[in-house]
Amino acid sequence: MRIPNLINLFVFALMSYSLDVSAQTDTVKVFVGGEVFDGDANGERVAWATVRLRSAADSTQTYSTATDQNGVFRLEDIIKGKYNMEVSCVGYETESRTVMVGNDTILPSFVLKESAHMLNEVLVNAKYTKMNHKGGYVVQVKGNPLAKVSSTENFLSTIRGISISDDIRVFGKQGVIIALNDRVISYKQLKEIPTSMIERIELEQQAPSEYVSGGVKPPLLRVVLRNEPGLLGSVGLSSWYCMDESWALTETANALLSLGKFSLLNNFSNTNGFWRDGIKQDVFYADHETHQKAESRQKLKRSLQNDLNMRYSFTPYDHIDVNASYSTHKESGKLLNTGDVALFNEHGHDSNYGNGVSVKMVKGLKKDGVSKVSVKGSYSESHFKEDRKYEAFSSGVQLMDIDNGRYNADISTILTYAIGRSHSLKAGVNYNRISELNSYKNLGGNTVKFMDDTDNRLSVAQTHGMVEYENTIAGKYYLKAEMNFDHYKLGYDDHLAGARIANVSNGLYGSVSGYIPFNQEKQRYLNMSAIYTFSYPNYGYYSPVVVYQNDKLYNKGNPDLDVEKLYIFELAYSANPHLSINYGFSHRTNFVSVFMHQDSTDPTVYYTCPENAGHENVHSLVLSYRVNPFRIWTVNAMLVGEYKNTHTPNERFNAATAFLSVHSYARLTNNTGLKLRFDYKAPSKSVNVKKSGNYVLSLGAYASFCKNHLNMDLTGYRALCNKVVTTTSGDGWRMERRNRYSEFRIAYNLSWNFNFGKKINGRRVESVSTSAKERPTL
Structure with missing residues (x-):
């Protein structure tokens, strides 16, 4: 064979091999990943930013994704080549760059700058x-x-x-x-x-x-x-001042420390203040009227609360939480009465404190984030002491001492297990026990004549069990069915009077709910639920203890109450990010209502008592609407309407009421703005009580400085409002109550947010590989 022929053959083979390699290079697919950061927030990652990769050679060849909650993105199956990359997010300027994609690539971090335009x-x-x-x-x-x-x-x-x-x-x-x-x-x-x-x-x-x-x-x-390594927190100072000389001052401190598997959260607040309330009360009898004015003055010496929560995560699926809390509250006050009737003045000193601890352990059963078992135990106690002195205009001075202690123990276990990707079962049991010790002393005088000395104990024990089944049908529709069982036991012992009461109730009840998404991106969906349940009346209603209100009114419990049965049906429809509609219907039987009666020993004195009284139907409709009439102006409104049909042994009545809330914001710059809030409650009524309609207008301004570390808020609450008139009716009489003082108050809030250990220069910034592809050699 001739040499030139050999050379031609070699060149042909080399060209064929090169074309084959080139063809393979054009079809090899790799991934591209990276992170997106906020350039004005000390290394904040930007969640849900849009990432687009567009081929420089063919603009129709485009890949896109979004960052996750941690600001990380990953594009799969990218053909190697040269691309124009664009990262954008609402509220930020778009960042663009050209990248060469060779092998699997981690890009240098993207840093977005805050947009100078007003935010929608x-x-x-x-x-x-x-x-x-x-x-x-x-x-x-x-x-x-x-x-x-x-x-x-x-x-x-x-x-x-x-x-x-x-x-x-x-x-x-x-x-x-x-x-x-x-x-x-x-x-x-x-x-x-x-x-x-x-x-x-x-x-x-x-x-x-x-x-x-x-x-x-x-x-x-x-x-x-958040759980990024480092220390996050804030210190704050807030205060409000009312035209009637009422005021309050609160100091707060919050800190969140994350160190790998260990995290610690501490919340602290302390409030001091003084406030006055003035009430005007007019009582209209068949043959005469009485008028009373009362003013209460409360001096809050301290209201302190501290919560500490610690978590240690053994793995992403296993952790233990320990929580400890402490609170204390001290105040003194007086109630001064004037008017037509001979009443009294009241002086008092209150002090209470409470503490609690809880431990929760979670153990993952599989690495799906769903299957787990959790065990939680908690204990808390609170003590309340009240010293009262009554200065009666006709019968001299009487002292009264009140001591209360409340003890709460709770333990629960919940098991959740996922069956495949679409089914899961949950079962759990909870035991809760509450004990209250109540002592009322020095009640033998004539001033507080509707109460007796008492030393009683009220205990409530509830055992609750539940089984729940969840199913995601076709990866889209969600169905949940739940069955519950309750065993409820109440006991009351009055050691002075020798009274003893015990109530035991059991019940089985359930619910079913479903979710149908029509378009999740446009937030168009339908939620449905049907519930049968029963509720125990407030356990304090069972206690026959008399609670003193004033010289013409007292409350007493009813140990013979039965449970209420309740049937509920709800629909929730979301049309888009702007509008949602909720409808609810409930039918309550044997429901408990508080009725007012005349005291048999004194026709000028009345008392309230809870009773099982017939049945009730309630229809409710809720409209939630959010819109931007102009670019810088946002309105978030909610309208709640309710119609109630009540049947009692003595009467039947219908009542309708409504509530309107409108929150409006005008953003002047990205760091300053104005806010306006309007609330309206339509007139409402129950069996014995009616309330007039009430409108409230509040307005304020907010601002942020020092790269959003310093936040300020100034608000005028109840800048425009009316006074609510509450009318209580009984046999042959009517009582009207209203507030005497202005309700306008000015409040400000100042806070400084800090962070340590979260620096921008701590990002991962691996570069794109730019090494040339090795050529085949002989």
């Missing part, structure tokens, strides 16, 4: 809100531009389905269960936690069994704290 809060909330598979939704707080300049209370006010007035409503319902991680806290405690410590907020239509033992299940608002 509805758009931001929609971007940072995701639906979960159970029909609740999750609002991301970490990295959310709205959370940077807001207190937790203000941030909650921007979320659709939440309303804040004198209390908090979720999906139009009151009695919301608030959990910090897994521990139930009060709304006051939640307000004191800064948004800088919160990772996300979860909302559920009905609280799971871990948080409530049977009965009616209110909504759950669960706050999940």
Whole structure:
């Protein structure tokens, strides 16, 4: 063979091999990953940012994804080559760069700068809100531009389905269960936690069994704290001042320390203050009228509360929590009476303290994050001491001593086991015991003539068991069925009078609920639930102890009460991120209502007593709407309507009422803004009591400085409002009560957020591999 032929053959083979390698190179697929950070927040990661990778050679070849809750993204099955990369997020300027993708690649971190444009809060909330598979939704707080300049209370006010007035409503319902991680806290405690410590907020239509033992299940608002290594916290000072010279001053401190497997959370608050209340009371009898004015003055010397929670995580699925808490409260006060009738003045000193401890252990059964067993035990006690002195205008001075002690022990076990990807079973048992020791002394005088000395013990023991089945059908639809059993025992012993009462009740009840998502991205879904349950009346109602109100009114318990039975049906429809509609119907039988009666020994004296009284139907409708009329102006509104049909042994009556709450925000810059809140409660009535309608307008301003470390809030509460008139009726008489003083008050809140150990320069910044591909050699 000739040499030139050999050369041609070699060149042809080499070209063929090179083309083959080139073809393989063009089709080899790799992954691209990285992290996205907030350039103005000391290394905050940006959650749910949009990441797009567009081929420089072919613009139609595009890959996209979003960062997770920790600001991390990963694009799979990327063909090697040159790409234009773009990272964007609502509230930030878009970051772009050109990248060469060779092997599997971890890109240098992206740092986004805060947008200079006004934020569209509805758009931001929609971007940072995701639906979960159970029909609740999750609002991301970490990295959310709205959370940077807001207190937790203000941030909650921007979320659709939440309303804040004198209390908090979720999906139009009151009695919301608030959990910090897994521990139930009060709304006051939640307000004191800064948004800088919160990772996300979860909302559920009905609280799971871990948080409530049977009965009616209110909504759950669960706050999940962050877990990055380092120290996060805040110190704050808040105060309010009222035109009637009332005032309060509160100091707060919060710290969250994370050190790998160990974390520690401490919440501290202390309040001092003075406030006055003035009541005008007019009583209209058939043949005469009486008029009374009363003023109470309360000096709060100290109201201190400290909570410490520690967690050690053995693995991502196993951990132990230990919580300890302490509180103390001391105040003195007086009640001064004037008017037509001969009443008395009251002086008192109150002091109470409480402490508690709880331990919770969680053991994962599988590495699915669902299968686990948890055991929790807790114990708490509180003591209340009250010294009273009554200065009667006609019968001199009388002293009264009250001592109360409350002891609560609770233990529970819950087992959850996932069967495949779509089924899970949960079973649990809870035992709770409450004991109260009550002592009333020096009641033998004529001033407090409706009460006797008593030394009694009230104990309540409840054993609750439940079984729950969950199923995700076709990976999309969610169904839950639950069955509960309660054994309830109440005992009352009066050691002085020799009285003894015991009540034992058992019951089996259940519920079923479902979730149908139509479009999760657009937050369009339907939630349904049907519940049968029964509820024990407030156990204090069972106690026959008389509670003194004033010289014309006292309360007494009823040991013969029966349980209430309740049937509930609920529908919740979300049309989009702007609008949701909730409808509820309940039928209550044997329900307990408080009635007023005339004292048989004195026709001018009345008392209240709870009684089982017929049945009741309640319809409720809740509309939640959030919109931006203009770019800088956000309105979050909730309208709650209720119609009640009540049948009692003596009468039948219908009552309708409504509640409107409107939260409005005008963002002047990304760090400053104005807020306005309007609440209206329509007139309402029950068997014996009517309340007039009430409107309240509050307004304020907020600002953030020093890269969102310093937050300030100034609010004028009840800048415009009317006085509520409460009318109580009895046989042949009517009593009207109203507040005498102005309800306007000015409040400010100042807080400094700090963090240590979370520095921007601690990011992972591995570079893209730029080494050339090795060429084949002979």
